[in-house]
């Protein structure tokens with residue numbers, strides 16, 4: 001699929017602007033703080049229903065305005081799709097082809113993107129939160145079932161955690177098993193889907209990594225905690241784990257086992273990459289994971305996502321830049337940079353120059 005057009009109204013530093021994108025490579029060039037990341041953030045928002053950088057959507061609204069509006073026209077194999085999001089301070093309205101969508105799971109995944117920026121280093125170097133967020137956003141874009149399971153899981157988890165904070169220990173112990181059954185059933189679905197996803201991702205990421213490093217480094221990914229068997233068996237195992245931790249959970253006041261605590265194991269040349277890799281290694285490993293994500297989206301939905309590369313060229317050495325450009329030839333890509341000529345090497349592209357929240361000719 002490709003995104004054809006993007007219109008921003010009162011979004012971040014944009015007053016009103018429309019971008020026309022082409023198949024293949026699109027370059028957003030401009031000096032620092034002009035609105036390049038803001039533009040790609042809007043594309044990402046329409047794909048995932050989530051922002052890149054913030055928790056409070058209010059920050060997406062141009063200062064002094066009451067709402068922000070993002071709309072995009074995508075071309076998928078099912079035809080044209082129109083996506084719109086109107087963001088108010090405390091709520092938002094989503095529309096798909098002009099019809100209001102009330103559940104975000106019905107909005108997410110109609111347009112797909114893979115996002116990569118220098119910050120993606122966190123995926124390798126930071127704690128498990130980043131890696132779970134990656135899994136959740138990525139799998140949700142191709143599986144509505146996963147997105148729904150995740151919503152339900154978080155709801156039940158909140159209720160279980162609230163119960164754990166209660167003062168009445170007897171009541172807690174009597175009620176926990178009821179929540180555990182429900183929690184374990186959805187948790188098992190999430191775990192199963194993540195394991196399937198990681199098995200696919202690992203092969204593709206290893207391939208991308210070998211390509212980027214000329215076979216110099218080996219990358220492998222897996223779920224840190226492995227559960228065997230079908231969903232039913234995993235659920236039973238989880239119920240046992242949950243009940244084995246009652247004492248600790250009550251003491252802590254939250255649930256200490258489950259997919260909200262799991263991690264991805266990332267191994268580079270036989271060693272755990274989390275916390276040990278160099279900047280360059282981590283960057284390349286993260287990029288390999290993202291390129292693998294592009295392939296998974298292709299395999300699962302039959303079409304490539306929009307690849308967003310925010311400010312990454314300057315961070316890669318020359319051979320890797322060229323390799324990256326060669327690798328992404330067949331996908332629509334929106335690439336931001338400060339100096340287009342330094343990253344292109346004569347590659348054909350649609351070049352858009354941005355200054356102060358406006359496209360300049």
Ligand SMILES: Nc1ncnc2c1ncn2[C@@H]1O[C@H](COP(=O)(O)OP(=O)(O)OP(=O)(O)O)[C@@H](O)[C@H]1O
Pocket residue numbers: 011012013014030031032033034035036037038039058059060061062063311338
């Ligand atoms: N809600 C908002 N209202 C008005 N301006 C905003 C809002 N949110 C962000 N901005 C401004 O938008 C500007 C551009 O931000 P953006 O991150 O898109 O820059 P950029 O072109 O990607 O720059 P860089 O090359 O440094 O990454 C920033 O100066 C920021 O202060």
Ligand SMILES: [Mg+2]
Pocket residue numbers: 036037038310311
């Ligand atoms: Mg930026």
